[in-house]
Amino acid sequence: MLYAGFMSAPLPPFPLSQEPVDEPELLQLSSREDEPCLRADAARNRARLLEAAGRLVAEHGAAGVTMEAVAAAARVGKGTVFRRFGDRTGLLTALLDHSEKNFQSAVITGPAPLGPGAPPLERLREFGLALLRRSADELELQLAAEPDPQRRYSNAPRRFLRGHVLILLRRIVPDADCELLALTLMAYLDPPMVHYRSKVCGMSQERVEAGWLDLVDRVTRSVSPC
């Protein structure tokens, strides 16, 4: 499976960390080719660390993710976390990469309606809902990894997600300028916009999800089944 990961793009900036980025280490630890070489217990260990880090992000935001906190939450020594991820930036990058990988798998090979098998309009609706729910859980982390304005639309994970929306739109509204519509739909799902709606405006998750379904209907000139 093609995977458009954070490692495919220049490393995202993590303004919350002041530590230098150890690039070769990060690439080695996170590259797809390297993973099959991990011993089974090392792979389980890595997954456990990432799950612990993921829970810390959901509970305390990205600022709550330190090497020490992850070691404590996963009940391993601090040295294990440092050996595995190099530094905090490496850990956050691996965490985002892990989550992105899971999401892309769900879209490409997971169960319908997010995965294949459902009509394209239903898949598009579900895609946005799933992404909004993921952002609600990982918002701080995604904001910390937000690319520069000039690279906001170019990084590999976003290109993948937008590419998926584009494929669906071409089947739903083949006569439209689907590239432009895909950009606009993805803007609704952009982490800084998620942050603004929920944290600044105080909009509920239900309202934002209903807004997505309404936007998809309007953009595709469909009528909602509900």
Added chain:
Amino acid sequence: MLYAGFMSAPLPPFPLSQEPVDEPELLQLSSREDEPCLRADAARNRARLLEAAGRLVAEHGAAGVTMEAVAAAARVGKGTVFRRFGDRTGLLTALLDHSEKNFQSAVITGPAPLGPGAPPLERLREFGLALLRRSADELELQLAAEPDPQRRYSNAPRRFLRGHVLILLRRIVPDADCELLALTLMAYLDPPMVHYRSKVCGMSQERVEAGWLDLVDRVTRSVSPC
């Protein structure tokens, strides 16, 4: 007239400049209340400097705007530019503020269909076209002033522009969740998206403008008059 300027918000970051920001100086020079106190020739001088700076941005991008270049283009001494704007950050902020002010005036009191007097759908169409054309001219400057992800939707000029779109949408589609639709429509006009479409994807201005009109029609469930 209420004016939602760059001075109403925290100063925008200008990563292209390394100079420290002289805040009180900037605020004094750019506040509305201060302007009537400028002598007529000083006001003309200031306008001439801003026009010269605006031409430099359009021709060479924000990087081409230095205190020296503006002085040369406006045929004044370098000291005049420093006295007027404090430093390069002050000049760029004043330039963006000047342009924002002109645009807001055109929306509030200018001729229809951008200004009052035309049906709301026609005004909304024209608003996006005008903003896209303005961004095409000032793109580098707007990108340099792009707020942090957490403040992207909160700064005063953007709140003004989105507020205008919201008022129009409420008259066109009163039963819709217009706050969410206004956020989405504004995303189409966001400078980093303008940059991506034109500079990265190489889309023509004509295509992007047609895409705006199409998006407005879809979002408002209208049928284009053309």
